[in-house]
Amino acid sequence: MSSAEHIFADQLRLSVTEQRQRLTDASYTEKLRWLLESDLDFQGVNGAYASHNYHAFPAKFPPQLPAFFIQQLTEPGEIVLDPLVGSGTTLVEAVISERIGVGCDIDPLALMISKVKTTPLDPFIVGKTGHWIIEEAVRLKKEKADQLWNIKSDWTTKTRNFVDYWFMPTTQLELLALSSAIDDLTDAKLKQFFRLVFSSIIITKSGGVSLARDLAHTRPHRAKVVYDTSGKLLEGMDIVKEDNPRLVHISKTLSSPIKEFEKRLKKTMVGVRQMASLKRMRTILTQTDAQSLPLATNSVDLIVTSPPYASNAIDYMRAHKFSLVWFGYSIEILSQTRRKYVGGESINQVHYETLPHYPAQIVQEIWQLDERKGAVLHRYYSEMKRTLREMHRVLKPGKAAIIVVGSSVMRGRDTETGQCLADIGESVGFTFSHIGIRYIDRDKRMMPAGNQVDLNSQIQRRMHQEFVVGFLK
Ligand SMILES: C[S@@+](CC[C@H](N)C(=O)[O-])C[C@H]1O[C@@H](n2cnc3c(N)ncnc32)[C@H](O)[C@@H]1O
Numbered sequence: 001m002s003s004a005e006h007i008f009a010d011q012l013r014l015s016v017t018e019q020r021q022r023l024t025d026a027s028y029t030e031k032l033r034w035l036l037e038s039d040l041d042f043q044g045v046n047g048a049y050a051s052h053n054y055h056a057f058p059a060k061f062p063p064q065l066p067a068f069f070i071q072q073l074t075e076p077g078e079i080v081l082d083p084l085v086g087s088g089t090t091l092v093e094a095v096i097s098e099r100i101g102v103g104c105d106i107d108p109l110a111l112m113i114s115k116v117k118t119t120p121l122d123p124f125i126v127g128k129t130g131h132w133i134i135e136e137a138v139r140l141k142k143e144k145a146d147q148l149w150n151i152k153s154d155w156t157t158k159t160r161n162f163v164d165y166w167f168m169p170t171t172q173l174e175l176l177a178l179s180s181a182i183d184d185l186t187d188a189k190l191k192q193f194f195r196l197v198f199s200s201i202i203i204t205k206s207g208g209v210s211l212a213r214d215l216a217h218t219r220p221h222r223a224k225v226v227y228d229t230s231g232k233l234l235e236g237m238d239i240v241k242e243d244n245p246r247l248v249h250i251s252k253t254l255s256s257p258i259k260e261f262e263k264r265l266k267k268t269m270v271g272v273r274q275m276a277s278l279k280r281m282r283t284i285l286t287q288t289d290a291q292s293l294p295l296a297t298n299s300v301d302l303i304v305t306s307p308p309y310a311s312n313a314i315d316y317m318r319a320h321k322f323s324l325v326w327f328g329y330s331i332e333i334l335s336q337t338r339r340k341y342v343g344g345e346s347i348n349q350v351h352y353e354t355l356p357h358y359p360a361q362i363v364q365e366i367w368q369l370d371e372r373k374g375a376v377l378h379r380y381y382s383e384m385k386r387t388l389r390e391m392h393r394v395l396k397p398g399k400a401a402i403i404v405v406g407s408s409v410m411r412g413r414d415t416e417t418g419q420c421l422a423d424i425g426e427s428v429g430f431t432f433s434h435i436g437i438r439y440i441d442r443d444k445r446m447m448p449a450g451n452q453v454d455l456n457s458q459i460q461r462r463m464h465q466e467f468v469v470g471f472l473k
Pocket residue numbers: 057058059060061083084085086087088089090104105106107110288289290291305306307308309316340341342
């Protein structure tokens with residue numbers, strides 16, 4: 001067992017040696033099927049090791065899931081691809097197992113998270129720099145408040161309005177102080193790392209230091225009554241406009257961004273130390289659309305990925321802009337990027353693909369109930385067809401692709417995403433292997449729908465499942 005595998009082996013339920021032994025004689029095809037039939041829930045295991053806990057990310061998978069397939073289906077030095085890389089879970093596991101991780105995404109925050117999570121840093125320098133940033137932010141806030149407010153004059157009006165709506169003035173000042181201290185760093189790797197710590201105090205399930213209450217929801221709610229940690233009222237119902245339907249009668253306790261930054265940094269240091277112990281990390285990350293991968297044909301040894309849900313059930317950009325506006329992205333630019341996400345809701349200028357029988361039937365059924373929703377689902381399956389076609393092209397013959405996906409409900413109809421992607425994968429040339437089912441703990445993840453499960457409802461039960469679709473080229 002390599003040193004890296006040794007460090008993290010206790011995170012897996014079966015030891016790597018034990019798993020290898022069980023599978024030495026099986027052919028690759030049998031092995032893949034056996035893996036897909038295994039228990040893939042990974043509930044109750046610790047997923048917070050290495051850099052996995054640096055930043056929250058909706059619907060990220062447990063690290064044990066990609067680790068399981070990577071360790072069983074590839075050898076050190078081989079290439080593992082995640083074309084919809086998200087927070088880089090697959091890439092972190094690839095580098096821990098000494099494989100080469102390749103990731104693509106169109107979301108700037110996803111790429112930043114994945115990059116930082118796979119970049120080793122010297123813990124001593126990180127600690128020292130973090131200390132300097134906190135002291136500098138406190139100083140800037142006290143001595144240079146005017147200069148800090150001036151930063152906003154470079155932003156577009158829409159961006160300024162967005163920030164003013166979602167962040168209290170006291171919070172804004174501290175965030176500006178932190179971000180300008182981070183901007184002063186000359187080392188690019190350190191700058192990215194601290195931007196991520198900064199972002200992690202905003203992007204949380206409960207909206208972090210912003211006024212949003214629930215960033216996992218498609219439409220975040222703005223808190224109406226705001227207190228500081230000592231219980232002092234910062235903003236009340238009389239201050240906010242009553243006629244805004246997006247305001248709800250909920251309260252929130254806001255703490256100081258500088259203090260939150262300090263706390264998050266302390267937590268993150270555990271991962272920084274673990275990642276520093278890895279010998280070498282080889283990763284390639286690019287901002288590309290998964291429907292057109294910048295990779296050579298027959299070049300990848302394994303794909304492990306999880307696409308977005310159908311019908312934009314998790315709106316990544318709606319949440320991520322809360323953080324990205326502080327790094328110079330304008331609301332206008334971010335809105336343009338949002339249109340390119342697989343499963344988006346716009347049906348203008350969509351190139352619809354011909355679908356296999358079963359997905360076409362589901363699209364038709366939903367279309368009969370609601371034409372727009374039917375078209376949105378057709379868009380999703382068309383984009384997934386192009387993504388699967390690219391995955392098939394770049395994969396080496398005889399190798400596997402693992403797609404982890406949840407289903408959605410549209411107009412009361414289950415989109416049966418697992419089965420539909422299996423059929424679409426076959427239509428682009430893959431040989432379908434098997435669909436594994438895993439049960440997910442929605443309470444523990446940033447998820448779009450409600451947390452309560454009604455076990456008498458078949459559809460509700462399915463929303464607490466994920467489908468692990470396995471293909472061979
Ligand atoms: C379910 S998330 C992946 C989560 C990931 N498995 C993890 O553990 O963090 C899906 C990702 O697909 C990305 N995505 C959506 N449309 C895309 C596209 N057209 N090209 C590349 N990535 C895209 C989203 O930005 C999001 O990061």
